[in-house]
Amino acid sequence: MNIFHGFLQRIQNAFATTRGPNALAGMDLGPKTNTENPVMLQFFTWESAHPDMSWWKHLETEIPVLAELGITQVWLPPAFKATSQNGQGYDAYDLWDLGEFDQKGTIRTRWGTKDELIQAVKVAKQHGIDIILDAVLNHKMGADATESFAAVPVDPSDRLAELGPPMRIEGWTVFNFPGRGGKYSSMRWNHKHFTVEIGLDWDHQTKTQGVYRIFSDTHPGWSRNVVDELGNYDYLLGADIDHSNPEVQKDLNAWAAWVLDTTGATGFRLDAIKHIDRKFLLGWVRYVRSLPGRARSFAVAEFWSPNVKLLQSYVQAFQGQVSFFDVPLHDNFHQASKQGPDYDLRSILCATLLKNSPGDSVTFVDNHDTQIGQSLESWVDVNFKLQAYALILLRGEGHPCVFYGDLYPNHECYHESVAHGLRILLNARKRFAFGALKDYFQDRHYIGFTRMGDSDHAGCAVVVSNAPKDNPRHSQLGIRMNVGASHAGTSFVSSFKTGGRVEISSGGWGAFWCEPGSLQVWVPADSAS
Incomplete structure (x- = not known):
């Protein structure tokens, strides 16, 4: 912690x-x-x-x-x-x-x-x-050739823990892109472009799998500007790019x-x-x-x-x-x-x-x-x-x-x-999903929210449920929500199933519902078609 x-x-x-x-x-x-x-x-x-x-x-x-x-x-x-x-x-x-x-x-x-x-x-x-x-x-893969360089084996579960002294390994770090022939970019990659923070998952020379940090006296090692998972999470896979x-x-x-x-x-x-x-x-x-x-x-x-x-x-x-x-x-x-x-x-x-x-x-x-x-x-x-x-x-x-x-x-x-x-x-x-948002998160199995709409959009009311479907107590439980006084005296209809209708009171309130373990989106009846 x-x-x-x-x-x-x-x-x-x-x-x-x-x-x-x-x-x-x-x-x-x-x-x-x-x-x-x-x-x-x-x-x-x-x-x-x-x-x-x-x-x-x-x-x-x-x-x-x-x-x-x-x-x-x-x-x-x-x-x-x-x-x-x-x-x-x-x-x-x-x-x-x-x-x-x-x-x-x-x-x-x-x-x-x-x-x-x-x-x-x-x-x-x-x-x-x-x-x-x-x-x-973050990385490159599929190198065109190998090369030899000094590297330090590290513990894959703790990249800050070195498993031995620097050693010569042969790794896949040469990228020549022969098919492109230098078009658009003339850069050719080698181990120098992966040095400070490189992790290799295969030593070609000894056929040994592992994570290796290329060794150099001029570089401090892994980047410190990454998360601390596994000691240091600079290396993910392939040849890890040195962004410095x-x-x-x-x-x-x-x-x-x-x-x-x-x-x-x-x-x-x-x-x-x-x-x-x-x-x-x-x-x-x-x-x-x-x-x-x-x-x-x-x-x-x-x-x-x-x-x-x-x-x-x-x-x-x-x-x-x-x-x-x-x-x-x-x-x-x-x-x-x-x-x-x-x-x-x-x-x-x-x-x-x-x-x-x-x-x-x-x-x-x-x-x-x-x-x-x-x-x-x-x-x-x-x-x-x-x-x-x-x-x-x-x-x-x-x-x-x-x-x-x-x-x-x-x-x-x-x-x-x-x-x-x-x-x-x-x-x-x-x-419909425009205008001010109002949440109604009072019940552990039924939550709802309304969008009040704007000058060009009518708004909507939404009910979300994870209630057990076989419990009659939860059958079509309603949430009293306000959709705005401008909708007073109108009806809202359901988007996911025909036949549902909610009447809106003079204050803009309605009892909106959905079936247990489901959801429902309610929209003004005169805007539904």
């Missing part, structure tokens, strides 16, 4: 700032011409593949549908060359190859060719949708400018920032924002921790330049789906970034890493999936991200009723 608090204090001291956290207010959440409720879509699952076309072509064909659903941003999988044709891109090989060069046995990436990507982005722009690229800046190296910094800065200009994308999702020197990353984001026309470029970081205090320390560290996926909120959803009626819904927003710092929170229910069988498995079950989506899509706080796996048919995690309900919720967000 003392180590943890010491880590938080070091971050706070190093990044003390007078600016209050509100990253989302300084970013474009969609095209400037789009004034409706913004929403992001993660357009891939872990094993995404289309049977008849490339993934980029699939994206292009779906853009009109996404625009109709109200999507304003699409987050793409890593678009650059991986270690093989089927690599997702998190096994990053060459950032400068977007499916243009014959490398790793393929010209196209898993997702398609460079030209197909550029065309898809162009069509997205035409339909009022921004494209967000996945930036994998000036050549590395120059190349990664140049790539950021080039890839945005080349593709037409407008921002980045930052992968695995727990393991990246945060001073470098803050400088990198600021460099992107200094480019012409990029002052409001979108940036969201993956910092995987359900501990909201640790997450907030990074919010402070990035000084309003980066938003963060709200992992603590996702964890609450996961726990609610596991515990069922035993979970107290009144606490569903507690200890989350959405509750403590909504201006920095990118909310989500699930993603490719939380899928069953994946590295961060924490899947939100169907029994609470739509309730969770209602809480992120209709409350008007944070910036919601919808998962492709919940919206589109796929063999990994698709559920037809979830996809159908999610489209209803997206429609409700687009048409």
Whole structure:
């Protein structure tokens, strides 16, 4: 516990700032011409593949549908060359190859060719949708050759504990990118670009697996600007990049400018920032924002921790330049789906970034890493999936991200009723979820909230339940909520099932309900069609 608090204090001291956290207010959440409720879509699952076309072509064909659903941003999988044709891109090989060069046995990436990507982005722009690229800046994999250098073996469970003296090893650290031939970037990587903080998971010479820190008298070792997990969490996998190296910094800065200009994308999702020197990353984001026309470029970081205090320390560290996926909120959803009626819904927003710092929170229910069988498995079950989506899509706080796996048919995690309900919720967000928010979180099994609407939108009332379905006491339990005096004498109707109707009193009050273990979105009857 003392180590943890010491880590938080070091971050706070190093990044003390007078600016209050509100990253989302300084970013474009969609095209400037789009004034409706913004929403992001993660357009891939872990094993995404289309049977008849490339993934980029699939994206292009779906853009009109996404625009109709109200999507304003699409987050793409890593678009650059991986270690093989089927690599997702998190096994990053060459950032400068977007499916243009014959490398790793393929010209196209898993997702398609460079030209197909550029065309898809162009069509997205035409339909009022921004494209967000996945930036994998922590490591490189699939080296072209080995080289010999001095390294110190360290304990994988405590990277600060050395297991022996410096030794000569042969590691995969040479990246020549022969298929690209120096186009776009002439940089060739070797162990010098991985020296201070490199971790290798294979010694080619002795065929020994392990984690090795390249040894040098001129470097202090692991970066101190990372989290303290496993002693020091600088190393994640592959060849860990030394972000203090000036050549590395120059190349990664140049790539950021080039890839945005080349593709037409407008921002980045930052992968695995727990393991990246945060001073470098803050400088990198600021460099992107200094480019012409990029002052409001979108940036969201993956910092995987359900501990909201640790997450907030990074919010402070990035000084309003980066938003963060709200992992603590996702964890609450996961726990609610596991515990069922035993979970107290009144606490569903507690200890989350959405509750403590909504201006920095990118909310989500699930993603490719939380899928069953994946590295961060924490899947939100169907029994609470739509309730969770209602809480992120209709409350008007944070910036919601919808998962492709919940919206589109796929063999990994698709559920037809979830996809159908999610489209209803997206429609409700687009048409009704506007105006002041009022929460009614009084019952452990039934919570609700209302949106009061504005001059152009009628507003809505939402009820979420995890009550046991076989208990008659919970059958259609109502919550008395206010939707505004302007609705006095009118009726609200249900979005998820026909036949439901709530009469609104002279003061704007109504008894809104949903079936046990379900949810309901209520909208004015005269606006429902």
